[in-house]
Amino acid sequence: MPLLTHGCPMTNTDTLTPALAAPDSRVRTFWSMVWRIYRSRLINRIALMWLFLIIVIAVIIPFIANDAPYTVFINGHREFPLFRNLTRIDLIILIFAAAAATFAVVFRHTLRLLLSLDELRAKRLRWALALLAIATLSSGVLYLVKSDYLDNRDYHQLAQSGQLQHPVYAPLHWGFADQEPLNLDRVFEYPSHDHLLGTDGNGRDALARLLWSVRIVLAIGLISEVIALVIGVFYGAINGYFLGRVDILGMRFVEVVEAIPTLFLLITFVALYGRNIFMLMVIIGLTSWTGIARFVRAEFLRIRHLDYVTAAKASGLPVRSILFRHMLPNGLTPVIVNFTFGVAGAVGSESILSFLGIGVEPPTPSWGSMLNEAGNPAETFRWWLAIAPGLMIFLTVFAYNIIGEGLRDAIDPRTNKAE
Amino acid sequence: MAQYIFRRMLLMIPTLIGMTLVLFAIVRFAPGLSTGGGAFSTAGEMSNKQSRAEAEKIMQRRLHLVDAQGNKIALPMQYIYWLSDTVRGNFGESIQYNQPVAKLIKERLPTTMFLNLISTFIVYLIAIPGGMLASVKRGKTFDVLWGFSTLALYSLPIIWIGDMMIGFLANPRYLAWFPATGIHSTDTSRMTFVAYVGDYLWHVVLPVLCLSYGGFAYLSKLKRAAMLDNLTQDYVRTARAKGLSNFVVITRHVFRNSLLPMITVFAGIIPGLLGGAVIVETIFSIKGMGDLMLNATFARDLPIIQAVAFIGSVIALICLLIADIGYALADPRVSYD
Numbered sequence: 062m063p064l065l066t067h068g069c070p071m072t073n074t075d076t077l078t079p080a081l082a083a084p085d086s087r088v089r090t091f092w093s094m095v096w097r098i099y100r101s102r103l104i105n106r107i108a109l110m111w112l113f114l115i116i117v118i119a120v121i122i123p124f125i126a127n128d129a130p131y132t133v134f135i136n137g138h139r140e141f142p143l144f145r146n147l148t149r150i151d152l153i154i155l156i157f158a159a160a161a162a163t164f165a166v167v168f169r170h171t172l173r174l175l176l177s178l179d180e181l182r183a184k185r186l187r188w189a190l191a192l193l194a195i196a197t198l199s200s201g202v203l204y205l206v207k208s209d210y211l212d213n214r215d216y217h218q219l220a221q222s223g224q225l226q227h228p229v230y231a232p233l234h235w236g237f238a239d240q241e242p243l244n245l246d247r248v249f250e251y252p253s254h255d256h257l258l259g260t261d262g263n264g265r266d267a268l269a270r271l272l273w274s275v276r277i278v279l280a281i282g283l284i285s286e287v288i289a290l291v292i293g294v295f296y297g298a299i300n301g302y303f304l305g306r307v308d309i310l311g312m313r314f315v316e317v318v319e320a321i322p323t324l325f326l327l328i329t330f331v332a333l334y335g336r337n338i339f340m341l342m343v344i345i346g347l348t349s350w351t352g353i354a355r356f357v358r359a360e361f362l363r364i365r366h367l368d369y370v371t372a373a374k375a376s377g378l379p380v381r382s383i384l385f386r387h388m389l390p391n392g393l394t395p396v397i398v399n400f401t402f403g404v405a406g407a408v409g410s411e412s413i414l415s416f417l418g419i420g421v422e423p424p425t426p427s428w429g430s431m432l433n434e435a436g437n438p439a440e441t442f443r444w445w446l447a448i449a450p451g452l453m454i455f456l457t458v459f460a461y462n463i464i465g466e467g468l469r470d471a472i473d474p475r476t477n478k479a480e
Numbered sequence: 481m482a483q484y485i486f487r488r489m490l491l492m493i494p495t496l497i498g499m500t501l502v503l504f505a506i507v508r509f510a511p512g513l514s515t516g517g518g519a520f521s522t523a524g525e526m527s528n529k530q531s532r533a534e535a536e537k538i539m540q541r542r543l544h545l546v547d548a549q550g551n552k553i554a555l556p557m558q559y560i561y562w563l564s565d566t567v568r569g570n571f572g573e574s575i576q577y578n579q580p581v582a583k584l585i586k587e588r589l590p591t592t593m594f595l596n597l598i599s600t601f602i603v604y605l606i607a608i609p610g611g612m613l614a615s616v617k618r619g620k621t622f623d624v625l626w627g628f629s630t631l632a633l634y635s636l637p638i639i640w641i642g643d644m645m646i647g648f649l650a651n652p653r654y655l656a657w658f659p660a661t662g663i664h665s666t667d668t669s670r671m672t673f674v675a676y677v678g679d680y681l682w683h684v685v686l687p688v689l690c691l692s693y694g695g696f697a698y699l700s701k702l703k704r705a706a707m708l709d710n711l712t713q714d715y716v717r718t719a720r721a722k723g724l725s726n727f728v729v730i731t732r733h734v735f736r737n738s739l740l741p742m743i744t745v746f747a748g749i750i751p752g753l754l755g756g757a758v759i760v761e762t763i764f765s766i767k768g769m770g771d772l773m774l775n776a777t778f779a780r781d782l783p784i785i786q787a788v789a790f791i792g793s794v795i796a797l798i799c800l801l802i803a804d805i806g807y808a809l810a811d812p813r814v815s816y817d
Contacts, residue, residue: 104628317498320796324755325773325789329503332777332785333510409637413759416639417774432639439660439765442647451640459635466631 293353301361611703
């Protein structure tokens with residue numbers, strides 16, 4: 062590993078640690094080099110910030126856009142409707158977000174401990190595993206123990222009839238499915254003070270739906286691509302390692318899947334196998350693994366001739382160990398670039414399917430279906446409903462693509478040398 | 481050469497068979513299909529006279545799930561029946577329209593193909609000079625801006641741009657420069673040929689724009705990389721050394737040698753374009769293959785879905801073949817044996 066100044070954003074430690082300190086105090090790993098190259102371009106950092114922003118929105122969306130007040134007096138009793146209404150999914154997302162935030166703090170903090178690289182890695186790994194275990198365990202328990210509270214109250218009506226005393230509302234007091242109470246002329250409204258982006262055909266607040274969509278979009282993009290990643294990596298690894306007949310047959314199959322136009326395949330799947338969210342994730346995953354498989358295969362073809370693989374073979378290790386313990390970690394790094402581009406593609410696919418009316422089911426909001434609900438542009442063009450969701454799709458897909466490009470430039474040694 | 485083409489076509493046969501197997505499996509293992517219930521019972525817009533059970537029976541018959549007596553047919557035989565029908569160009573009868581699927585496809589295939597060919601042409605027309613210029617101005621403002629803007633275009637969702645184009649450019653409320661739907665005016669029969677072509681071009685401006693802008697990024701990046709590869713080669717130095725101007729070196733030598741990868745990816749962009757056609761045809765209400773497929777999806781009209789997916793894949797395979805032959809023609813180093 063070449064010794065370069067590390068790229069982790071530290072300001073204080075540089076002054077705190079004198080130059081005499083052990084050279085190990087500055088962590089120079091592969092990833093810190095990648096990060097240093099990546100962050101050298103402003104647009105890369107902006108893309109990462111956008112992604113971070115929408116992840117934060119996805120986590121705390123129940124606290125941003127919700128019709129239930131944080132706290133309110135009803136008939137003289139203090140209640141906390143928003144907190145009571147949190148679903149199990151909301152809570153599980155919060156738990157994992159908290160675990161991730163804790164890990165981020167640990168990650169930064171461990172830098173200052175002046176540990177050797179191995180100690181540092183071990184420490185971080187221990188923390189990561191512990192946090193993951195705690196989060197998984199607690200959300201599992203939560204999922205089994207808690208049941209979702211079904212709130213039948215219409216807080217908008219209650220507020221109008223003056224039954225809510227001292228309500229403290231979320232910044233946007235509309236959920237994704239709340240309609241303007243019994244008021245038919247409040248559909249397709251222009252943006253106003255009440256509804257910053259207007260209302261859709263059911264009198265629902267467009268901004269609230271726009272923000273709630275973040276969750277669906279992120280989840281479908283990430284999970285479907287993880288599915289594609291798992292399939293692609295295993296498939297490519299096996300083809301690239303065994304070669305011969307396995308590889309010839311296997312790559313023919315990849316060609317077959319690639320030849321079928323993806324959207325046709327997606328539509329066929331949706332038409333036949335239904336269209337709930339989990340099905341969508343699986344289907345998008347099943348149609349986008351071929352690129353990753355090709356890539357991993359090519360990497361394995363390169364790696365299998367390296368000395369350490371020969372050494373592993375010569376020492377009689379089982380194939381499982383050679384494949385997954387020795388070769389995979391080395392062949393996997395560049396795949397993260399494909400993964401990022403894949404997520405961009407999956408977000409696009411989801412929006413297209415939802416736009417065509419065969420994606421997520423209503424009333425679940427998604428940017429694609431919001432665009433669809435804006436109506437036929439040739440007749441009454443409601444630009445205020447169409448611009449925002451399209452812009453969100455664009456920015457998100459663009460951010461993923463920029464991150465992919467930035468990572469490729471940072472990881473690929475060839476582009477490094479050239480520039 | 482003829483031998484090479486023939487051999488290449490022979491190699492396509494296993495791929496084609498694999499493809500039919502995949503399509504067959506996807507359709508046959510759909511929930512509710514073989515049992516005749518479940519999700520399948522929502523069989524679309526049937527005429528009111530037929531009950532659902534009857535509709536399903538017809539579907540099962542048309543998909544060769546049961547024979548004329550209502551006995552179940554074994555899975556391998558189902559595949560063979562379907563394959564032999566398909567090879568003969570008989571895609572069965574549509575449930576929705578009660579017409580042969582082949583006829584429906586014949587009506588719509590040219591529309592989609594023309595849209596795609598025009599778009600492909602435009603993509604190449606813009607991406608190649610763009611990529612070239614980017615490689616010449618490597619690292620300069622143009623290169624960075626071109627890379628950035630083509631990536632932005634690639635990320636722009638067609639569904640959004642299509643909506644915006646219709647809404648602002650084809651809507652009497654704002655600007656009605658272009659027609660919003662179809663690819664012909666209603667009274668084409670009385671037009672002269674020139675007027676007919678003009679009318680067609682006027683109709684396809686927006687759809688073609690939608691289909692093509694996303695392709696610039698990939699192709700121009702490829703062109704740029706190929707140019708850069710070539711620019712460092714010895715023959716370029718030789719050409720420069722014998723006193724050729726930079727312009728001649730770039731346009732006559734490097735340009736032609738860096739065209740090869742552009743030919744190979746021709747096959748790769750066609751499946752994507754066919755997918756894009758589904759969206760564009762839906763947005764612009766063009767009666768093409770994509771529109772046919774989408775409507776069949778809502779009506780669960782399986783014969784159409786199967787046939788369109790099959791034909792789309794065959795088109796993609798043919799493009800792969802054309803790309804291979806083009807490569808062999810362009811590169812004298814490819815051996816025909």
